[in-house]
Amino acid sequence: MGERVGIVGVPPLAVIAELNRRGDVIVDLDEPQVAAPMDQTATRIPRVYCAILRTVVLNCLHLRLDRVYIDVGPGKCDGALHVAEVLADMLKVPVIPTRNQDDLPFGTPLCTARMPLMDKFSRITHSVQSAAAHASLPVCTPVCGFWGVPPRDFSLLAPFPDATHVFGWTRCMENKTPADLDLERQFDPNIPTVFFAQSFCAKSALAQHLAAKHPRALAIDCDVTPGSSTRAKIEAFLELAGIEPARRSAA
Amino acid sequence: MLLADFGTSYCKILDTAIEEGPRIVATRDLDRAFSADLATGHNAARRSRRSINELTALARGGSELVGREDFVLLDCGSRDIKFVRFAGGQVADMGWNAECGASMGFTIELLSAYYGLDYASLPVPQTGFSITCGVLGMSHIFDAVVSGVSEAEAVARFVRGIALNAYRFAGEPAELYLSGGLCDNPLFVGSFPCPVSPLGRFVLLDGLQATLRAEGRPA
Numbered sequence: 001m002g003e004r005v006g007i008v009g010v011p012p013l014a015v016i017a018e019l020n021r022r023g024d025v026i027v028d029l030d031e032p033q034v035a036a037p038m039d040q041t042a043t044r045i046p047r048v049y050c051a052i053l054r055t056v057v058l059n060c061l062h063l064r065l066d067r068v069y070i071d072v073g074p075g076k077c078d079g080a081l082h083v084a085e086v087l088a089d090m091l092k093v094p095v096i097p098t099r100n101q102d103d104l105p106f107g108t109p110l111c112t113a114r115m116p117l118m119d120k121f122s123r124i125t126h127s128v129q130s131a132a133a134h135a136s137l138p139v140c141t142p143v144c145g146f147w148g149v150p151p152r153d154f155s156l157l158a159p160f161p162d163a164t165h166v167f168g169w170t171r172c173m174e175n176k177t178p179a180d181l182d183l184e185r186q187f188d189p190n191i192p193t194v195f196f197a198q199s200f201c202a203k204s205a206l207a208q209h210l211a212a213k214h215p216r217a218l219a220i221d222c223d224v225t226p227g228s229s230t231r232a233k234i235e236a237f238l239e240l241a242g243i244e245p246a247r248r249s250a251a
Numbered sequence: 252m253l254l255a256d257f258g259t260s261y262c263k264i265l266d267t268a269i270e271e272g273p274r275i276v277a278t279r280d281l282d283r284a285f286s287a288d289l290a291t292g293h294n295a296a297r298r299s300r301r302s303i304n305e306l307t308a309l310a311r312g313g314s315e316l317v318g319r320e321d322f323v324l325l326d327c328g329s330r331d332i333k334f335v336r337f338a339g340g341q342v343a344d345m346g347w348n349a350e351c352g353a354s355m356g357f358t359i360e361l362l363s364a365y366y367g368l369d370y371a372s373l374p375v376p377q378t379g380f381s382i383t384c385g386v387l388g389m390s391h392i393f394d395a396v397v398s399g400v401s402e403a404e405a406v407a408r409f410v411r412g413i414a415l416n417a418y419r420f421a422g423e424p425a426e427l428y429l430s431g432g433l434c435d436n437p438l439f440v441g442s443f444p445c446p447v448s449p450l451g452r453f454v455l456l457d458g459l460q461a462t463l464r465a466e467g468r469p470a
Contacts, residue, residue, distance in 0.1 A: 216343055228293075229331065229347045236306030240335075240342040 004064065008056050009071030009080055010128050010178040012100040017131035026129040027063060030055065032152070034062040038224055044086055050200050051152040051224045053083045057090075065093055073099030075178030077202055106176040107134055111166040114140035116246075117157040120166065121150050124174045134174070140165075143243055145188050148196030148207060153225045156196070159234050159245035165191070169203065185210060192216040192241040194234060199223040216241065252463070255285075255299060256308070256455040257292030259329040260357060261432065265456050273453050289463065291455050303462060305455065310335040310342050311465075312458030313428065316450050323424040326454065327417055327433045329356040334421040348420055355413050356433055358389065362409065366402045370410070370438040373403055379411030379442065388412060407438060414442035430454035 002023035007016075008030060019026055027033060030052050039047070041057040060068070068091065072081040081097075088095040110124050127134065142165040149169045151157065167187050172178045187193055187210055195211040197204035199221045211219035218237040222230050235245040256263040262281050265273040278294075290299035291308040313324035313335060320340045326333045332355060336344040363370060380395075382388035388409050395405040421427060426446040433439045434449035 211344075215338070216341065218345060232304050232306060233345060233347050236304045236310070237342070237345060239304065239307050240310050240345075 003066035006060065006063065006065045006068040007070075007128070008068065008083075009076035010100055010173055010176065011069040011071050011098045013102050013104070013131055013176055015069055015098060016129065019129075020131050027059070027065065028125060028129065029059045029063075029068070030150070031125065033059045036062055044090060045083065048200060050077075050079050050198050052149070052198055052201075053079050054224075055152060056083060057086065060087055060091060065091070067093055068095045070095060070097055071100050071178070072097045073101060073179060074181075075100040075102075075172070079202070101179050103177055103180065106174070107136075108166075108171050108174045109134050109137040109139075110174055111171045112139040112142070113137040114162045116162055117146065117160040117164050117166075118154045120164075121154055121157060121170065124166070124170055125150050127174060128176075142188065142191050144238065144241065145191045145193035146170075146196065147187055147193055147210065149198060149201070149203060151196060151222060151226075152198060153222070156222060156226045156230070156234070159231070159238060160194075161238075161243055161246060167193070168195075168207075187214055189215055192237065192243070193218075194237065195219045197221050252289065253287045254456055254459045255287035255290040255292070255295070256453075256459070257290055257294040257298060258432075259293060260360070261329075261452075262292070263453055263456055265453075265460075267460075273456055275452070289459050291459060303459070306333055306335065306345055306347055308455040308458030308462070309333055309430065310337075310345070310458070311461040312454040312456070313337075313430065313450070315457055315461045316454060317428055322428060323421050323426075324428040324430060324450070324454070325417060325421045326430040327356055327439075328431050329360075332417050332420055336422060336424070344422065346420060355417065356431065358386065359410055359413065359433065359436065359439065362392070362406050366406055368403055368406055370436045373407045373410075373438045375438060375441040376404060376407045376411055379408050379413075379415055382409065382412040382416060410436075410438050411442040414439055415444065418443050418445065 002025055005019055005024045006027045006029040032055055038054055041054050045054055045057050070080055070084045072084050084097045110120055140163045143161055143163045145165050145167055147168040169184050172180050172184050193214055195207040195217055197207040204221055208219050211217035220230055238245045252267045254265045260278055262276045262278050263273050287299040289301050291303050291305050295302035309326050321338050323336045333347045335342055380391040392405045392409050396402055429447050429449045432452045434451050440447050440449055
């Protein structure tokens with residue numbers, strides 16, 4: 001019987017391949033896995049901190065895991081490097097830091113496909129758990145772009161049209177090259193683009209910098225959940241770019 | 252047709268069937284049963300048959316009133332600030348600060364009542380406080396008064412700091428258009444480090460009318 005293994009960030013392909021071979025159950029600790037108040041993490045990690053990493057700690061407080069792999073290299077962030085210390089002291093199971101510098105491109109078919117953006121992000125983040133090659137998908141003509149990391153709360157993605165191309169670290173994730181800064185800083189200047197970073201994330205500097213270079217950009221950040229002004233900014237940006245915001249629920 | 256901009260402190264209402272122009276009603280005095288045909292603002296979804304986003308209304312209204320391809324429009328409300336930047340006739344950038352830039356207009360109004368000040372009679376001070384929001388800025392006023400600065404001077408420095416913060420939020424433009432109730436505050440308008448063209452407090456209503464016209468409906 002396989003183990004339950006938590007992962008943070010994108011561990012190296014060799015690690016994922018080994019987990020797949022052993023039949024382990026992979027739990028993505030970057031995503032909300034438990035329905036518990038975030039404030040339960042306050043004694044372990046500051047409240048004013050990346051909501052993704054706070055989610056990692058919250059998950060670890062509640063889930064039964066046999067091991068945790070946490071990527072702490074240039075493909076993740078210094079925050080993860082320090083949270084790895086917290087987890088190592090907090091958990092009774094091995095917490096194994098990795099430094100993913102894989103440079104074999106797997107391609108980014110999901111990032112350029114036509115599908116609801118929330119589904120797209122779910123499939124991209126889920127693809128991290130497999131070492132298998134991606135299925136090919138037709139490239140759609142984009143009407144707008146989303147640059148950034150997968151948000152803590154995917155409901156942020158609800159207003160975007162299906163023909164949204166994804167850029168930034170999410171594209172690096174799908175490509176399985178999370179430390180590829182050249183890929184991360186790519187964007188399409190011909191489509192209106194939202195540049196997103198989690199509040200208190202180091203990538204917010206890159207988001208703001210690239211948004212300033214883009215001719216039609218909106219830079220946003222959000223902490224645990226998007227507030228009404230963040231949602232309104234996205235809706236107005238899309239509307240004023242001639243794109244009818246989708247009114248789908250955030251289920 | 253009844254159009255409304257439901258602000259936090261004041262509602263701006265326009266009945267397009269009459270020629271009197273818009274009226275302003277304190278939000279707390281507005282009849283609870285009042286409902287608009289088309290509205291914007293934080294209560295719009297609840298108090299109208301159809302609502303549009305405040306930034307959308309601001310951009311459409313600004314575009315109509317300014318009539319230029321490139322400009323920056325800043326709206327300073329009671330509890331938030333918003334801006335839109337047009338480049339080549341299209342919206343190139345925008346922002347809405349309801350958290351860190353919160354309560355600016357509300358606090359400025361509150362202070363004039365508390366200290367009994369008339370902003371029309373206060374000169375723009377030489378310096379302003381470095382502040383990011385109305386609430387946090389209050390402590391600067393109290394500290395300054397304790398250190399011997401007059402109440403009027405301290406409040407004026409606060410207002411100048413608020414204006415500078417809003418200017419930075421809008422991207423430090425070479426010139427800007429201003430919308431909202433603070434257009435009527437000469438101290439606030441004079442505190443910006445760039446030329447300011449006040450458009451008044453009905454820009455969002457103009458945006459609602461522009462929306463109707465774009466849909467081929469009489470506005």
